[in-house]
Amino acid sequence: MFLFAALAVLPYLLSYSQQEIAVLLVINVLLVCSYRLLTLTGEWSLGHVVIMGVGAYASALLAKRLGVPVPLSLLLGACIAAATAAVLSIPLFRMKGFYFLIGSFAAGEIIRLIWKRFTNPFGGPKGLKRIDPFPDIDIGFLSIDFYEPVNYYFLALIIVSASVFILYRIERSRIGLTFHAIHWQDRLAESVGVDTFRYRTLAFVIASFFAGIAGGLYAHYIGAVNPTRFSVDQMVYVLVWAIVGGTATFYGPILGVVVLTVINEIVLRGLGVDTARPLIYGAILILSVLYLPNGLESLGPRLRARWQRWRGGTVMAGGEAP
Amino acid sequence: MNGQDEQPILEARHLTRRFGGLVAVNKFNFSVRAGTIHGLIGPNGAGKTTTFNVISGYYAPTEGQVFFRGIDVSGRKTSQLAEMGLIRTFQGSTLFQEFSVLDNVRVGRHLGARAGFFSRLLGTDVLSERKADEMARESLAFFGLEHLADEPVSNLPHGHQRMLGMAVALAAEPEVLLLDEPFTGMNPEETGRMMTLVRRIRDRGVTVMLVEHDMRAVMNLCDRITVMNFGALLIEGSPEAVRHDPAVIEAYLGSGAARDADGPKRADGADGAA
Numbered sequence: 001m002f003l004f005a006a007l008a009v010l011p012y013l014l015s016y017s018q019q020e021i022a023v024l025l026v027i028n029v030l031l032v033c034s035y036r037l038l039t040l041t042g043e044w045s046l047g048h049v050v051i052m053g054v055g056a057y058a059s060a061l062l063a064k065r066l067g068v069p070v071p072l073s074l075l076l077g078a079c080i081a082a083a084t085a086a087v088l089s090i091p092l093f094r095m096k097g098f099y100f101l102i103g104s105f106a107a108g109e110i111i112r113l114i115w116k117r118f119t120n121p122f123g124g125p126k127g128l129k130r131i132d133p134f135p136d137i138d139i140g141f142l143s144i145d146f147y148e149p150v151n152y153y154f155l156a157l158i159i160v161s162a163s164v165f166i167l168y169r170i171e172r173s174r175i176g177l178t179f180h181a182i183h184w185q186d187r188l189a190e191s192v193g194v195d196t197f198r199y200r201t202l203a204f205v206i207a208s209f210f211a212g213i214a215g216g217l218y219a220h221y222i223g224a225v226n227p228t229r230f231s232v233d234q235m236v237y238v239l240v241w242a243i244v245g246g247t248a249t250f251y252g253p254i255l256g257v258v259v260l261t262v263i264n265e266i267v268l269r270g271l272g273v274d275t276a277r278p279l280i281y282g283a284i285l286i287l288s289v290l291y292l293p294n295g296l297e298s299l300g301p302r303l304r305a306r307w308q309r310w311r312g313g314t315v316m317a318g319g320e321a322p
Numbered sequence: 323m324n325g326q327d328e329q330p331i332l333e334a335r336h337l338t339r340r341f342g343g344l345v346a347v348n349k350f351n352f353s354v355r356a357g358t359i360h361g362l363i364g365p366n367g368a369g370k371t372t373t374f375n376v377i378s379g380y381y382a383p384t385e386g387q388v389f390f391r392g393i394d395v396s397g398r399k400t401s402q403l404a405e406m407g408l409i410r411t412f413q414g415s416t417l418f419q420e421f422s423v424l425d426n427v428r429v430g431r432h433l434g435a436r437a438g439f440f441s442r443l444l445g446t447d448v449l450s451e452r453k454a455d456e457m458a459r460e461s462l463a464f465f466g467l468e469h470l471a472d473e474p475v476s477n478l479p480h481g482h483q484r485m486l487g488m489a490v491a492l493a494a495e496p497e498v499l500l501l502d503e504p505f506t507g508m509n510p511e512e513t514g515r516m517m518t519l520v521r522r523i524r525d526r527g528v529t530v531m532l533v534e535h536d537m538r539a540v541m542n543l544c545d546r547i548t549v550m551n552f553g554a555l556l557i558e559g560s561p562e563a564v565r566h567d568p569a570v571i572e573a574y575l576g577s578g579a580a581r582d583a584d585g586p587k588r589a590d591g592a593d594g595a596a
């Protein structure tokens with residue numbers, strides 16, 4: 001409840017450029033949450049940002065070339081991202097662990113190469129520009145212009161909240177239990193009838209669908225996409241958010257992306273060192289792996305334990321005193 | 323008892339599995355009759371686990387076939403075989419160590435608790451999930467583990483973990499259950515209790531095939547026994563016949579493995595023959 005109120009007033013406390021960052025943050029929350037669903041089965045992909053790009057390109061092209069209305073193009077774009085994942089899973093899930101990681105990277109690079117190579121329809125290295133924005137809502141008494149970051153923030157917030165809620169439901173259902181089971185003991189899962197290939201594909205397809213939504217939200221907000229925007233550098237940020245936040249709980253990666261964005265945009269920009277972002281992200285990653293190996297999500301329980309020990313200590317000390 | 327002419331529920335014909343130059347299973351034949359407890363024994367490295375791995379679809383056979391209910395199932399995937407009712411357990415404690423005891427068995431209900439994607443999402447699968455929970459608890463109760471349902475698996479002593487492995491398999495409602503060394507790591511009292519439970523599983527109509535080094539348990543429990551050595555069939559017969567077969571005694575004495583040797587030796591009364 002408090003969280004909702006905070007999210008609702010947040011944009012009014014921010015400057016215009018900070019509002020723009022808030023929109024991107026909301027989109028990134030969906031990106032990293034969908035990524036976590038994929039990691040539940042134990043496979044870490046390096047192609048997730050490219051899949052987001054598939055959603056972005058598809059939604060943009062559907063709107064630009066075929067005149068599909070924007071909210072619908074977003075949904076169709078996500079479906080195309082999911083379908084791409086379904087096709088890719090046939091070669092990729094013959095591999096596991098490190099080989100899957102490399103395979104997913106290669107698959108992503110092939111997709112990016114296609115974007116660069118085929119100027120028609122993908123626009124080549126320059127990508128697509130002047131992508132249709134969300135249509136304004138104008139029904140007499142109510143008129144919303146989605147060019148305004150505040151309005152787009154709320155639109156993205158609603159779509160992302162709904163998506164994150166669906167991801168949460170999936171994880172808490174038997175489907176999520178089965179994903180975890182495959183991660184920890186795929187042979188035992190197989191032995192009681194789990195088709196691990198099907199479930200790995202399912203996780204990949206669902207994750208890609210929501211990455212596609214994130215991509216569509218991005219494309220129709222910024223109005224331009226290009227292959228560089230979905231390069232492996234961007235993927236590294238997703239990995240850092242997930243690792244620094246921790247992937248054992250649902251909220252870990254959200255914590256990671258929010259905290260790191262705040263650090264990046266407020267602290268670093270304030271100090272005027274935001275161009276050193278990759279360097280500082282690298283340092284944060286190393287520090288967190290060394291000193292907080294279970295991520296930011298483990299901080300809460302750890303602090304609580306320490307607090308209780310401290311209180312227990314004072315109570316005991318008080319008891320000893322006459 | 324079943325007649326001799328009845329079709330075996332599980333059968334291997336000329337089953338061969340090679341790893342590079344090593345022939346782990348070599349033109350191996352056996353047949354298991356429905357409703358029996360069937361032992362598979364042999365010295366260390368004889369190829370018993372590999373045989374289970376091939377039957378259960380983890381490895382494809384290099385040559386030969388496996389028949390389940392008269393159907394050639396060679397090379398089918400483990401999950402497909404599980405769907406047909408062929409469920410195996412593992413040598414050692416292969417469990418979801420990070421899960422609670424109950425969640426382990428709930429995964430075992432995978433095939434029984436079907437529901438569509440959207441009914442999972444909307445939560446309309448509650449009824450089938452409640453039923454799955456119930457059956458999972460029943461399976462735990464069968465092994466006397468129900469009071470541990472909410473414990474993390476890693477807190478369980480080894481013997482309990484072995485039982486939990488079987489509870490997971492039983493929750494999958496097997497028609498044929500393959501047990502790889504079910505009594506290892508159990509004390510004599512636990513072994514005795516497990517033997518009773520394995521008999522009860524058979525009496526429920528489940529065919530049991532088990533690999534075990536505890537000869538006293540094997541001889542007491544099994545209706546029939548297949549002995550393998552160096553990947554090949556040595557003899558198949560009743561416990562009585564196997565116990566007195568010179569080739570079996572030879573194989574065990576020859577292997578020199580202390581934990582194998584005491585069984586047949588004692589059974590034969592040939593202590594000190596070595």
Ligand SMILES: Nc1ncnc2c1ncn2[C@@H]1O[C@H](COP(=O)(O)OP(=O)(O)OP(=O)(O)O)[C@@H](O)[C@H]1O
Pocket residue numbers: 341344345346364365366367368369370371372373413
């Ligand atoms: N994946 C594998 N790759 C190579 N060799 C293997 C593999 N699995 C088993 N082997 C070999 O096959 C032979 C049979 O092993 P297996 O595990 O089936 O024996 P076992 O009868 O189960 O022995 P134990 O009683 O010790 O469990 C051994 O020589 C083993 O080293």
Ligand SMILES: [Mg+2]
Pocket residue numbers: 370371372413
């Ligand atoms: Mg073995």
